[in-house]
Amino acid sequence: MRIDSRSIPGFIQGTTNEILRRRKSSRRYGTSVCLVVDDSGSMGDIARETWSAAAMIGHACERANLRSMIMRFAREVGVEKSFHNSMASVRKRLGYLMGGGTDAAKAIEAAHGYMSMETSARRVVFFLCDGHTADCRKRVRSILSEGIEFYPVMMGEEAVRISGRNSHWDFPQTSRVLDVRSNLASTLAGRLCSAVSDR
Secondary structure, three states: OOOOHHHHHHHHOOOOOHHHOOOOOOOOOOEEEEEEEEOOHHHHHHHHHHHHHHHHHHHHHHHOOOEEEEEEEOOOEEEEEOOOOOHHHHHHHOOOOOOOOOOHHHHHHHHHHHHHOOOOOEEEEEEEEOOOOOOOHHHHHHHHHOOOEEEEEEEOHHHHHHOOOOOOOOOOOOEEEOOHHHHHHHHHHHHHHHHHOOO
8 A cells, every 4th residue: 555645635635636546566455444423413513524524535445445434423323325335326415414412332333333244354443523422432442352443533622622631532543633624634534544554
C-alpha cells in the first residue's frame, strides 16, 4: 500500500485520488472498514460535517477497493451502506436523520456482529461520536479480543473533555477532534491511511 500523507489536503479538496493508491507490484490486503456514525440529537451543529467526512471516507474506500459499510446510531442502529452497496447508490441517505438519545453499546454490538462475519485479513471500525454515551469499555474490549481494530473518534469540545485521561473513552487509539469543521476529514483520512498501510 502506498500512502502519501502530503496528498490528504488535495484529496479532501477533490483535486487528487492518490491517497490510497496501491503499488502495482504489491499484493492487495483484504480489508473491511465499518464507519459507525453518531446520529443522536446531541450532535447538533457538527452533524453535517460528520456525515460529509463519513461520505468522504466511504468514497476513499471505494476508490481503493476496500470493502466498506456505514452505520448510524441514536437509540436505534441502522445500516445506510452495506458492504455490497456502492456509494453512489446511498449518497442521498447519508445525512442527519434520527435524533433522540444515544445507545453506543448497541451500535458497537451491531458493528461487532457485522465485522465478525467478514473474512478480510483486516477488519477496522471507526466510531464517530460526540462522547455523550454510557461506559462501553466492555463492548470495546470484546470487539478488540476478536482481532477487530476499533478507533473511537471523539468530536467537539465536550467530547474532547469527556474522553480525557481515565475516562471510559480513554483508549490509546482514540482520536480527539476539537474543531470538527476544519480537522475531522483530515483526521479520518489519516486514520484510514494508518489502518490500511502495510505493517
